[in-house]
Amino acid sequence: MAKSKPKVGIFGLTGCAGDQLQILNCEDQLIPLARQMDIVDWVMASSRNDHTCRLDIAFVEGVVATERDLESLKEIRARTKTLVALGTCAVWGGLPAMHNEIPREVLQREVYHSSPLHFLDTVEALPPTHFVPFEITLPGCPIERHEFLRVAHALLAGAMPEFHMLPVCWECKAKENLCRVVYFQEVCAGAMTRGGCGARCPSHAVACAGCRGPLEEPNYDANITMFADRGISWVEIARKMSQFSAPVWIKQGLEKEVRHERRR
Amino acid sequence: MQTFRMNASFLPAFMEALKRWGTLVAPVERGAGTYVLQAIDDVSLARPDALRTILPFKKLLLKPRFAMLERRDGGRTEEVFDNDMGPIVYFGAHACDIHALEILDLIYMTDYVDPYYRRNRERLTVVGYGCMPDEYCFCESLGTETVERGFDVFLTPLGDRFLVTVCSARGDDIVRANPELFEPASRADTRDYLKRLQEREQSFSLAMDVTDLPYVLELKREDPVWDEVGKKCLCCGSCSMVCPTCACFNVVDERPELGRAVRARTWDACLYRDYATVAGGHNFRADRADRVRNRYYHKQEAFVREFGKPSCVGCGRCIENCPTGINVVEVFKYVRGEL
Amino acid sequence: MSVVIPKPFVPRGGPRELATGPNPYLPAPARIMRAADLVPDVRLFELRFTDSTLADSFTFRPGQFVELSVEGVGEGPFSLPSSPTRRGVFQLGIRRAGKLTDFLFNYLSEGDEVGIRGPLGNGFPVERLEGSDLMLVAGGLGMVPLRGLLQYVVDLRERFGRVMLLYGSRNPDAVLFREELESLARRGDVELHLSVDATQGKPWSGRVGVVTELLDEVVCDVPSTYAVACGPPVFYKFMLEKLVAMGFGRDRIFLSLERRMECGIGKCGHCAVGYTFTCLHGPVFSYWDAMNLPELIYT
Amino acid sequence: MSAAGRSIVIPHLGRVEGHGGIFVKVVGGRVHEVNMDIFEGSRYYEALLKGKHFLDVQGVITRVCAICSAGHTVAALAALENALGIGSSPRVFKMRGLLTLGATIESHALHVFALALPDFLGFDSVIAMAEKYPREVTFALKLKQLGNRIQELIGGRAVHPVNTLVGGFGKLPRHRDLEEIRAALAAAQGPLAGFVELAASIEVPDFAARPTVFVALRPHEEGYRFRGSTLCTSRGEEFPVAEYRDVVREFTVEHSHAKHAALASGETYMVGSLARLALWGDRLVGQAREAFQRLFPRGVEENVLTNTWAQLVELVHCLERGQQVCEELLGLPEEEREMQDYRVRAGRGVGAIEVPRGTLIHEYSFDDDGIIESANVITPTAQNLANTERDLRAAVERLLASDVGSESILKLKLEMVARAYDPCISCSVHVTCL
Numbered sequence A: 001m002a003k004s005k006p007k008v009g010i011f012g013l014t015g016c017a018g019d020q021l022q023i024l025n026c027e028d029q030l031i032p033l034a035r036q037m038d039i040v041d042w043v044m045a046s047s048r049n050d051h052t053c054r055l056d057i058a059f060v061e062g063v064v065a066t067e068r069d070l071e072s073l074k075e076i077r078a079r080t081k082t083l084v085a086l087g088t089c090a091v092w093g094g095l096p097a098m099h100n101e102i103p104r105e106v107l108q109r110e111v112y113h114s115s116p117l118h119f120l121d122t123v124e125a126l127p128p129t130h131f132v133p134f135e136i137t138l139p140g141c142p143i144e145r146h147e148f149l150r151v152a153h154a155l156l157a158g159a160m161p162e163f164h165m166l167p168v169c170w171e172c173k174a175k176e177n178l179c180r181v182v183y184f185q186e187v188c189a190g191a192m193t194r195g196g197c198g199a200r201c202p203s204h205a206v207a208c209a210g211c212r213g214p215l216e217e218p219n220y221d222a223n224i225t226m227f228a229d230r231g232i233s234w235v236e237i238a239r240k241m242s243q244f245s246a247p248v249w250i251k252q253g254l255e256k257e258v259r260h261e262r263r264r
Numbered sequence B: 001m002q003t004f005r006m007n008a009s010f011l012p013a014f015m016e017a018l019k020r021w022g023t024l025v026a027p028v029e030r031g032a033g034t035y036v037l038q039a040i041d042d043v044s045l046a047r048p049d050a051l052r053t054i055l056p057f058k059k060l061l062l063k064p065r066f067a068m069l070e071r072r073d074g075g076r077t078e079e080v081f082d083n084d085m086g087p088i089v090y091f092g093a094h095a096c097d098i099h100a101l102e103i104l105d106l107i108y109m110t111d112y113v114d115p116y117y118r119r120n121r122e123r124l125t126v127v128g129y130g131c132m133p134d135e136y137c138f139c140e141s142l143g144t145e146t147v148e149r150g151f152d153v154f155l156t157p158l159g160d161r162f163l164v165t166v167c168s169a170r171g172d173d174i175v176r177a178n179p180e181l182f183e184p185a186s187r188a189d190t191r192d193y194l195k196r197l198q199e200r201e202q203s204f205s206l207a208m209d210v211t212d213l214p215y216v217l218e219l220k221r222e223d224p225v226w227d228e229v230g231k232k233c234l235c236c237g238s239c240s241m242v243c244p245t246c247a248c249f250n251v252v253d254e255r256p257e258l259g260r261a262v263r264a265r266t267w268d269a270c271l272y273r274d275y276a277t278v279a280g281g282h283n284f285r286a287d288r289a290d291r292v293r294n295r296y297y298h299k300q301e302a303f304v305r306e307f308g309k310p311s312c313v314g315c316g317r318c319i320e321n322c323p324t325g326i327n328v329v330e331v332f333k334y335v336r337g338e339l
Numbered sequence C: 001m002s003v004v005i006p007k008p009f010v011p012r013g014g015p016r017e018l019a020t021g022p023n024p025y026l027p028a029p030a031r032i033m034r035a036a037d038l039v040p041d042v043r044l045f046e047l048r049f050t051d052s053t054l055a056d057s058f059t060f061r062p063g064q065f066v067e068l069s070v071e072g073v074g075e076g077p078f079s080l081p082s083s084p085t086r087r088g089v090f091q092l093g094i095r096r097a098g099k100l101t102d103f104l105f106n107y108l109s110e111g112d113e114v115g116i117r118g119p120l121g122n123g124f125p126v127e128r129l130e131g132s133d134l135m136l137v138a139g140g141l142g143m144v145p146l147r148g149l150l151q152y153v154v155d156l157r158e159r160f161g162r163v164m165l166l167y168g169s170r171n172p173d174a175v176l177f178r179e180e181l182e183s184l185a186r187r188g189d190v191e192l193h194l195s196v197d198a199t200q201g202k203p204w205s206g207r208v209g210v211v212t213e214l215l216d217e218v219v220c221d222v223p224s225t226y227a228v229a230c231g232p233p234v235f236y237k238f239m240l241e242k243l244v245a246m247g248f249g250r251d252r253i254f255l256s257l258e259r260r261m262e263c264g265i266g267k268c269g270h271c272a273v274g275y276t277f278t279c280l281h282g283p284v285f286s287y288w289d290a291m292n293l294p295e296l297i298y299t
Numbered sequence D: 001m002s003a004a005g006r007s008i009v010i011p012h013l014g015r016v017e018g019h020g021g022i023f024v025k026v027v028g029g030r031v032h033e034v035n036m037d038i039f040e041g042s043r044y045y046e047a048l049l050k051g052k053h054f055l056d057v058q059g060v061i062t063r064v065c066a067i068c069s070a071g072h073t074v075a076a077l078a079a080l081e082n083a084l085g086i087g088s089s090p091r092v093f094k095m096r097g098l099l100t101l102g103a104t105i106e107s108h109a110l111h112v113f114a115l116a117l118p119d120f121l122g123f124d125s126v127i128a129m130a131e132k133y134p135r136e137v138t139f140a141l142k143l144k145q146l147g148n149r150i151q152e153l154i155g156g157r158a159v160h161p162v163n164t165l166v167g168g169f170g171k172l173p174r175h176r177d178l179e180e181i182r183a184a185l186a187a188a189q190g191p192l193a194g195f196v197e198l199a200a201s202i203e204v205p206d207f208a209a210r211p212t213v214f215v216a217l218r219p220h221e222e223g224y225r226f227r228g229s230t231l232c233t234s235r236g237e238e239f240p241v242a243e244y245r246d247v248v249r250e251f252t253v254e255h256s257h258a259k260h261a262a263l264a265s266g267e268t269y270m271v272g273s274l275a276r277l278a279l280w281g282d283r284l285v286g287q288a289r290e291a292f293q294r295l296f297p298r299g300v301e302e303n304v305l306t307n308t309w310a311q312l313v314e315l316v317h318c319l320e321r322g323q324q325v326c327e328e329l330l331g332l333p334e335e336e337r338e339m340q341d342y343r344v345r346a347g348r349g350v351g352a353i354e355v356p357r358g359t360l361i362h363e364y365s366f367d368d369d370g371i372i373e374s375a376n377v378i379t380p381t382a383q384n385l386a387n388t389e390r391d392l393r394a395a396v397e398r399l400l401a402s403d404v405g406s407e408s409i410l411k412l413k414l415e416m417v418a419r420a421y422d423p424c425i426s427c428s429v430h431v432t433c434l
């Protein structure tokens, strides 16, 4: 099984650099990990980089917000074997892809049961996953260190990492938090959101904002109705739901109805 | 079985004495009238009256996530003892919990015995505590409102004293080691106990008809009620997490650090989408409705056929914890056409 | 609380143990003795436990399976395509399907070690089949467990009557164990009927069409024959209807089913269908049992 | 060198946060043009906030930049609470202070050891440096980790805090955890003092030295602090931060996605550790004071390359101050949660804080329903950019005059100047006007 060190690149498109920072934040394992690979292209941490060689593994964070981003993304894809999307921005678009109109659209849809959804065309920034295929997607705003390490170590061993797709509620219950919905009548996105964060927010007595993006097939309608049934106003629901990945949820919830075109 | 009485003022002393048999774990208030099972040192924190803890005692036997096996590069795969919790005294088990424990035993101690479960199980001392039902309890319907085995000691509060039932050699050890706490039960104690039993019977407000339920369910397999519940369910899995008898798990392989591979085990729930997916992407229960139905059928139909009794003990945890308000009892009433 | 003497807890059927050790989750190391592609994307691995006592004593029933694992990568159930009549080594026929199997294909070869737990499951009811004619019907990868049964039957040939093998593949390149089957046919041990969904321009002398059509080719004495079928979920639907139409009693048809499994010993719950665990009470079921288990046969 | 002129281009600056480059044009031996090229995409956060509820501000605004997420959080909450007319309780104020200290430790440790030090010791990256200086790098990472632990304890996450709320905190730290942090801070002091010695032995070049105006907040109390409400310049001027618009002029430049800033007088200025030391260094006490004297024996000089050493001094300060704050928090009773009640009403508020890279100002106004009407964020890097260009120009002129050798050495030296500011490019580009 012995192989030569894999060539690795770490790239940031437009974003807050939080995911790259989280890599640097793996303080204990950073140096031993770096020894196992040949990090040839990482602008944030090194001043000597090879921008053209073939890469075995590349991590990409951030959204595509400029033509330049798109170009680099395509170049990275072309030279990489295993491409990993790091962070909610790269996987779903995250906050930069958020748009002011969304709350009203959600409202419209829920109240009038129609779905104009023109806003999808007005989204400025789009996630890299929209443009090129990725082998692994690792959401989180920012990514969780332990998940990054799992991906890195699995790839180094030649295997694909295994993630058990569970909602945040799983971890929230495992930690025995008081449910924000049941006990506090708050809008909590936990049941729709892919876990892995250890239910950070509910563990701090704050409802989940959905920063890790949706699970496959979240029951969007039932969630919204549940909040409304608990007497929470549509405005409040829309406000909470419009953070982070709400645009994606809507797209997922309506997958069968809306198949929007690629923008470029 | 032996019966004694204990003065209510001896409770703290009794709990202190229990520490000799392991880490004392009891319900503790977490806030807003909710409780968690927790190891305690200060016995005054215990709230054995608490009806439900967020997670049931099953976490004392199998952690929500633990490592089963480990292998260091170049070495052999070895069993690890991440899940071993040492001797534990579970104080404050209610009748339904004790029934649930028996169900877990049926799952984990028959055929191939699960060594991770067994090690904790063998070192678990169960001290029961009599309770009064609230609006979510429906154990009476399932015949789990009383227990006659499966515990070591059981305390039934009778005002200024407890009726103490001893049901195992270990329970007997506990009593014999603390003779100053116990005295023989009197006729008055028996009378009060029966009175309490009656009172308790009358205080159930939730009930569900389980007559011939497995067959009724078989007849109702294609009922639209399942689609309705499926539409409402978030598949958040909270109901399974909090259920004392839901015991499914998933196995994940990972490499948490260089040179170390771990095979870990996490609680799983049949409500999660990937639960029944096989290679090639085929999902035997792709619809939410199928998954919700599966949970109910497994508890009230399949388990009955396999082990002769349902695997629901009527503790009401899933009713209390379902964010979207799905209620087992109501669901079954619908199924029977009562609603 | 009524006073009853507590019953001591007696496990159903008594505690069982796997050949591979007292902790049923702990795999025993086994070495890959040989690895060869049967067809592209399906590879036959020949394994031997590194512990030679275990290697020599290891036995199983045709139709049983083992859990193969690579720590840190994954674990998966795989049927045994070899026969317990051939001791010392056992085989697995594995298709590339995902994480674990990719890793097996990409990184492991002769001399490497993997972990094995088993044998698991009930296996085919070979004692019941003895003395009867056998009609084995395989679709695609379903040939893997049936090959184990076939090898067993061939090794104990005198105990069985006629053996018919009806086997459908996607195309001529996907036929597993082709040479071996043909040579068995030439020896007269089995009557071989092959079909492919499409020839894709390759030379092919067998039938072209779905595997159920092969049933029209064979004439057999239904009352003295057992049918044993194994294939992907869609395969069963038509196959079973047709067998029943031919007059097979539902309890004289056996199938081997696939489900998601995490433990293989009836604990994890994933393979539970109704009141049965596919891993513990299966994967072999009579059609009658399977019919009465909702969801077991996916239509 | 041809008379037609030559360009020195550093297309993609390494070891800084975000995407930027340096472009220098030299014609006939004279420096014609020096640009810090910022091509990081803009994300319009201020525009995004309009129409959102003020409670959503923090979650959105921290995503401007991960490295400064704690700083943005504290500044935003201060601005919002000012607008609501509520003050913070002593505990909340102290906890936010501790969060800021944690963030500063993390950020300075990262910059000093992983981003800047490789320059001084001749490496491309900290990973390369680790081969030769394993002990030092390990300690640096431990220090950074400690900063993160503090942020995690107080903010709930090392990056983009979740525990910080308008009016308080979701969950308060346990005393046990605070004690642990205090002990870890104390334990780091000794080894860090060793680094001060190592740094003192390194000669800091002065090719970029140039007269500079320093700007920093006046600490809210006697002592070296990172929060305050008055902006001070090294020329003795003082302004209340609420009037920052009269002091700081922001303008757009063509070559950059980031705005530039200057004082009303048109002078560029520097914010950051060096500026803080220049203005308030005499307030340092204890080991921080010793470190200051050791690394700046002649006091703060106008040479941006010494900013890295200023950060080192601040690291020493943060370790000491952090222990004090833990002590103060330990003096309060252990509780679960602390939240202030408030009434939502229209308001406008400004909040300012010294983050690792300098003064950060947030301003919000919202209506009676709490819906944001306007938002403005002035980041340190945006304030420093114009000054960086002037420093670069001075450096190029000096380096060209004194025959530096190869172009690659010249480039490296220019990169050092840019890196010394510890620029945070993500922060700087959040705001291009729509």
Ligand SMILES: Cc1cc2nc3c(=O)[nH]c(=O)nc-3n(C[C@H](O)[C@H](O)[C@H](O)COP(=O)(O)OP(=O)(O)OC[C@H]3O[C@@H](n4cnc5c(N)ncnc54)[C@H](O)[C@@H]3O)c2cc1C
Pocket (backbone or CB within 6 Å): B274, B277, B278, B279, B280, B281, B282, C065, C074, C075, C076, C077, C078, C079, C080, C093, C094, C095, C096, C097, C098, C099, C100, C101, C102, C141, C144, C145, C257, C258, C259, C260, C261, C262, C283
């Ligand atoms: C009784 C039985 C016998 C089998 N016999 C064979 C055989 O002889 N040859 C053969 O090639 N395959 C056989 N399979 C299928 C084989 O187990 C899967 O192909 C294998 O587990 C896929 O693993 P993977 O890690 O490569 O794929 P993954 O990447 O893990 O998974 C791909 C898909 O398989 C599902 N999956 C994961 N774990 C399991 C599991 N334990 N069981 C079923 N699905 C799972 C996942 O949900 C996913 O959808 C058998 C399965 C069963 C239940």
Ligand code: SF4
Pocket (backbone or CB within 6 Å): A168, A169, A170, A172, A173, A177, A178, A179, A180, A181, A182, A188, A189, A190, A191, A199, A202, A207, A208, B236, B238, B323
């Ligand atoms: S608080 Fe949120 S994440 Fe936790 S259980 Fe409730 S809905 Fe799920």
Ligand code: SF4
Pocket (backbone or CB within 6 Å): A141, A168, A190, A193, A194, A197, A198, A199, A200, A201, A202, A207, A208, A209, A210, A211, A212, A213, D162
């Ligand atoms: S709880 Fe929700 S918002 Fe909070 S970190 Fe987890 S996924 Fe993100």
Ligand code: SF4
Pocket (backbone or CB within 6 Å): B232, B233, B234, B235, B236, B237, B238, B239, B240, B271, B321, B322, B323, B324, B325, B326
């Ligand atoms: S708790 Fe309720 S919503 Fe969640 S999975 Fe269970 S039934 Fe569905």
